[in-house]
Amino acid sequence: MKEDFVKSKNLNEIKLYRHIKDSDPEIYGYLIQELKRLRENLELIASENVVSISVLEAAASVLTNKYAEGYPNARWYGGCKYADKVEEIAIRRAKKLFNAEHVNVQPHSGTQANMAVYFAVLKPNDTILALDIASGGHLSHGHPKNFSGAIYNVIRYGVDSKTHLIDYDQVKDLAEKHKPKMIVVGHSAYPRTLDFKKFKDIAASVNSYVLADIAHVAGLVIAKLHPNPNEAGIEFVTTTTHKTLRGARGGMILTKNEFAKKIDSAVFPGIQGGPLLHAIAAKAVAFQEAGKIEFIEYQNQILKNASKLGEEFVKKGYRVMTGGTDNHLVLLDVYTTYGVTGRDASNWLEEANITVNKNLIPYDTLSPFVTSGIRLGSPAVTTRGMEEEEMILIAGFIDEILKNNGKSEIIKNVKKDVLDLLKKFPLYPEIKDE
Numbered sequence: 197m198k199e200d201f202v203k204s205k206n207l208n209e210i211k212l213y214r215h216i217k218d219s220d221p222e223i224y225g226y227l228i229q230e231l232k233r234l235r236e237n238l239e240l241i242a243s244e245n246v247v248s249i250s251v252l253e254a255a256a257s258v259l260t261n262k263y264a265e266g267y268p269n270a271r272w273y274g275g276c277k278y279a280d281k282v283e284e285i286a287i288r289r290a291k292k293l294f295n296a297e298h299v300n301v302q303p304h305s306g307t308q309a310n311m312a313v314y315f316a317v318l319k320p321n322d323t324i325l326a327l328d329i330a331s332g333g334h335l336s337h338g339h340p341k342n343f344s345g346a347i348y349n350v351i352r353y354g355v356d357s358k359t360h361l362i363d364y365d366q367v368k369d370l371a372e373k374h375k376p377k378m379i380v381v382g383h384s385a386y387p388r389t390l391d392f393k394k395f396k397d398i399a400a401s402v403n404s405y406v407l408a409d410i411a412h413v414a415g416l417v418i419a420k421l422h423p424n425p426n427e428a429g430i431e432f433v434t435t436t437t438h439k440t441l442r443g444a445r446g447g448m449i450l451t452k453n454e455f456a457k458k459i460d461s462a463v464f465p466g467i468q469g470g471p472l473l474h475a476i477a478a479k480a481v482a483f484q485e486a487g488k489i490e491f492i493e494y495q496n497q498i499l500k501n502a503s504k505l506g507e508e509f510v511k512k513g514y515r516v517m518t519g520g521t522d523n524h525l526v527l528l529d530v531y532t533t534y535g536v537t538g539r540d541a542s543n544w545l546e547e548a549n550i551t552v553n554k555n556l557i558p559y560d561t562l563s564p565f566v567t568s569g570i571r572l573g574s575p576a577v578t579t580r581g582m583e584e585e586e587m588i589l590i591a592g593f594i595d596e597i598l599k600n601n602g603k604s605e606i607i608k609n610v611k612k613d614v615l616d617l618l619k620k621f622p623l624y625p626e627i628k629d630e
């Protein structure tokens with residue numbers, strides 16, 4: 197390759213137009229390995245999903261070449277006429293899906309969407325009131341190791357020690373006592389529906405903003421299977437586009453017209469430079485898919501599958517946090533159930549090609565590296581076409597391994613069953629893995 201480069205004068209000669217398979221077999225090899233891993237694993241990580249071929253194509257498109265700092269029809273660079281169209285379409289589709297007044301599709305990730313909202317209306321050391329991590333909160337909601345915890349004064353609300361549900365009275369008390377500038381609502385591991393209206397009322401009584409982060413449940417919100425924070429009058433709504441929404445990896449902000457300018461300038465030039473137009477194109481494609489009736493059916497099946505998983509574990513005698521789920525995720529306390537830590541459980545399951553994550557449970561007695569819990573989610577397996585019948589099998593696989601303390605003989609057998617099951621649900625059959 198180096199020689200090629202020295203001798204050549206133009207792109208054709210250095211063979212920049214070769215396919216990756218020939219030009220960079222090392223990376224290509226890992227991409228193929230990853231494709232095989234996806235095919236041969238039961239993906240139960242609640243924040244993951246599998247995008248369509250159309251979304252993949254948009255994400256891998258020539259728009260990665262384009263600099264387009266600014267916004268449609270107000271860019272710093274020339275040559276943006278098609279970039280403008282793509283971003284305008286993404287915005288238009290997102291507004292419609294979420295019934296939002298104003299949308300910014302440029303945040304590179306969910307964390308960056310949150311950062312932009314904070315940066316738009318908070319000053320350093322302002323107080324925010326947010327859900328703590330052990331109760332299901334996210335790093336970017338004021339974790340001490342995150343910028344949000346370093347820059348702002350963070351007060352935490354949690355869940356009730358008995359019901360493990362959000363204690364709205366506690367939120368109200370803390371809001372009255374600390375007068376936060378912003379109340380942050382949203383979670384990564386809370387299996388129940390959020391009452392945005394209650395949060396909005398509490399915030400209004402203390403003259404505080406609300407940021408509703410619907411990163412996990414955005415798809416459910418579109419399908420009207422979870423309340424929509426825009427319709428509860430909440431000022432700032434952020435989301436990722438790659439979880440239940442099943443789009444390209446990225447973030448997005450929805451807001452009211454009165455905050456449009458503030459939010460847009462917080463994203464650019466506030467915290468980002470050029471937008472990732474290829475990612476925005478892929479978001480637009482995913483938004484088109486999310487506007488279809490099939491997407492509503494898909495979200496319904498996500499709920500049915502998660503609910504079936506929860507039911508099965510209750511039947512098997514597990515400590516299922518909150519007794520089940522209203523959304524796409526189930527939180528199991530495996531430590532109380534079997535004396536198995538979340539870390540061991542997730543490692544054993546991975547050996548059997550079942551991918552989950554260890555997770556803190558409310559009032560956990562173990563550290564975040566060990567944890568008492570595992571989190572299971574149904575979005576990715578539902579995308580593959582699985583239904584309740586398969587959820588019963590999956591709960592059985594997991595239980596078999598945990599109740600036998602990760603015995604290697606058992607793991608081997610379960611892995612065989614997992615592979616057999618996955619064969620019936622092909623993933624990207626049109627992509628070759630060689």
Ligand SMILES: *Cc1c(COP(=O)(O)O)cnc(C)c1O
Pocket residue numbers: 243304305306307308333334336382383384409410411412436446447
């Ligand atoms: C996943 C998640 C995010 C962050 O998304 P990234 O794209 O990983 O930065 C933000 N908030 C919540 C509640 C999440 O679950």
